[in-house]
Amino acid sequence: MTSAPLVPLPASVIHDDGAPFALTPAVRITGATDATDATGILHRLVLTRTGLHLAAVAGPTTDDDPVIELAVDGAGPAESYRLSVDEHGVSIRGADAAGMFYGVQTLGQLIAGSDRGWTIPAVRIDDAPRFAYRGVMLDVARHFHDVATVTAYLERAASLKFNVLHLHLTDDQGWRLELTRRPELTARASASAVGGAAGGFYSQADYRAIIAHAAAHHMTVVPEFDMPGHTHAVGLAYPEVAAAPVLGAGDAAGDPQPVAGEAYTGMGVGFSSLRIGESATDAFVDDVLTELAELTPGPYLHFGGDEAHGTPADEFAAFVARASRIVSQLGKTPIAWHEAGAAADLAPGTIGQYWGFVSPTDGADDRARAIVARGGRVILSPADAVYLDMKPDVSSRLGLTWANGPTSLERAYSWEPLDVVDGLVESDILGVEAPLWSETVHDLDDIDALAFPRIAAAAEAAWSPPSGAVAARDWPAFRERVGGLGALWTTLGIRFPASSEVSWTL
Ligand code: ACM
Numbered sequence: 001m002t003s004a005p006l007v008p009l010p011a012s013v014i015h016d017d018g019a020p021f022a023l024t025p026a027v028r029i030t031g032a033t034d035a036t037d038a039t040g041i042l043h044r045l046v047l048t049r050t051g052l053h054l055a056a057v058a059g060p061t062t063d064d065d066p067v068i069e070l071a072v073d074g075a076g077p078a079e080s081y082r083l084s085v086d087e088h089g090v091s092i093r094g095a096d097a098a099g100m101f102y103g104v105q106t107l108g109q110l111i112a113g114s115d116r117g118w119t120i121p122a123v124r125i126d127d128a129p130r131f132a133y134r135g136v137m138l139d140v141a142r143h144f145h146d147v148a149t150v151t152a153y154l155e156r157a158a159s160l161k162f163n164v165l166h167l168h169l170t171d172d173q174g175w176r177l178e179l180t181r182r183p184e185l186t187a188r189a190s191a192s193a194v195g196g197a198a199g200g201f202y203s204q205a206d207y208r209a210i211i212a213h214a215a216a217h218h219m220t221v222v223p224e225f226d227m228p229g230h231t232h233a234v235g236l237a238y239p240e241v242a243a244a245p246v247l248g249a250g251d252a253a254g255d256p257q258p259v260a261g262e263a264y265t266g267m268g269v270g271f272s273s274l275r276i277g278e279s280a281t282d283a284f285v286d287d288v289l290t291e292l293a294e295l296t297p298g299p300y301l302h303f304g305g306d307e308a309h310g311t312p313a314d315e316f317a318a319f320v321a322r323a324s325r326i327v328s329q330l331g332k333t334p335i336a337w338h339e340a341g342a343a344a345d346l347a348p349g350t351i352g353q354y355w356g357f358v359s360p361t362d363g364a365d366d367r368a369r370a371i372v373a374r375g376g377r378v379i380l381s382p383a384d385a386v387y388l389d390m391k392p393d394v395s396s397r398l399g400l401t402w403a404n405g406p407t408s409l410e411r412a413y414s415w416e417p418l419d420v421v422d423g424l425v426e427s428d429i430l431g432v433e434a435p436l437w438s439e440t441v442h443d444l445d446d447i448d449a450l451a452f453p454r455i456a457a458a459a460e461a462a463w464s465p466p467s468g469a470v471a472a473r474d475w476p477a478f479r480e481r482v483g484g485l486g487a488l489w490t491t492l493g494i495r496f497p498a499s500s501e502v503s504w505t506l
Helices: 038-050 097-110 147-159 184-189 204-216 279-295 313-329 338-342 364-373 409-413 444-451 454-463 475-483 486-491
Strands: 012-015 021-023 028-031 055-057 067-072 081-086 089-094 112-114 117-120 123-127 133-139 164-168 220-227 300-304 333-337 351-354 378-380 429-436
Touching: 028 038, 038 067, 038 097, 038 486, 067 097, 081 097, 089 097, 097 123, 097 147, 133 147, 133 454, 147 164, 147 204, 147 444, 147 454, 164 204, 164 429, 204 220, 204 279, 220 279, 279 300, 279 313, 300 313, 313 333, 313 338, 333 338, 338 351, 338 364, 351 364, 364 378, 409 454, 409 475, 429 444, 429 454, 444 454, 454 475
Parallel strands: 028 055, 028 067, 067 089, 133 164, 133 429, 164 220, 220 300, 300 333, 333 351, 351 378, 378 429
Antiparallel strands: 012 123, 021 117, 081 089, 081 123, 112 117
16 A cells, blocks of 8 residues: 555554455454553544444454454553554554553554445554654633533544643633632633633633543643733733733734723733732732642643733743742743743743744744753744644635744644754753644634644654654655545544645545
């Protein structure tokens, strides 16, 4: 066969000339029927893709039962798996439960339909991720996205082997997480959104439900409270901690000017700030970060730090240094956008999220290097490659264009993590994250329309060997592999746009 539609490309794929495995109602799933529910996930994936209900058997099977055998065997690096297929059977061995989950996702991509029925090609795959942190971010502040939308998006991401869901929970337009220590945030500052759309917020039960759903798909939730800028909404609830808006700073074409104490529904950025160095603000920051740490089982808390154009530089540096220390003292690893690299005394080990361009401008790379110099690592989110909210082409109804104009699928694919910030080595890079800001994004259809198929390019940057390091890790082969995923994505209910850069198999 030509290359199978595998995205992200596995570390090693060896195609066999032998006959494929026939997926028929007689096939049994054996092996790991453990708490990780690999069997259930495989059962549902096969059912969705083919309509076949495969039975799971706990005990031994007879020699001639065709089987898909699952096992977690502890061999190999974290999240790795081995998948082998011949005409007699399929075996997936995960090093751990996550590896098993990823092996099952790969198997789902290999299922092929023809007049003769469903088959899986004979193949041997040995796979492990390049980066430990493989993230998608969803902005639930500019437009609120309910729990069902968030869980649908995280399932899509997990199927492409992403393991982090970063939730941008707060911004000028709204505060989206209920906190018992600061109840006014959701009582007074959650009802609005861009364009006057309805706002909303997650109750603590909702937040726990998202975290549990993510964990069941081997994803860690990284929550973000963006501070000290992007905080206009905070002033609706606690006016004593909010500075007056810097008028003019936040203008976007046709946008209203922000008014202190009134909900902001525009798309401007950079006009708001907390009041730095005041005891009321310190108490606010302590409260919100403490409660966020209590609610979040994952190891990271993101405290923002981007575009604080309304905050004087010295106050900004003092603020982000203090916020990073609080997060560390709460037992979590702080993450901030790369601007935080300007602070000389950031808590050691603070992670910087780089959102400059593939070719850095304005010293964004200096900020990233400064974070590494203080013992931190970098998450790469180059805006002109992996910001999924950029228009895919000029005619797109949705999306923005500030990151060097529209971002085609080819541009989303054609970058190499090690080549973005000079001086960084592989071990300085924690991973890759693809953010989806939601100024123009209202619902799951809009998410699908912008995220797909470019999310697949980000998945490959995060998981697969470096560009060109193995056969088929290049744009012509990627295009073909993505096109081959059209049928699977359709059966999964993903409303991806049929990008003309790809020829789709549907
Ligand atoms: C950002 O795009 N302001 C992180």
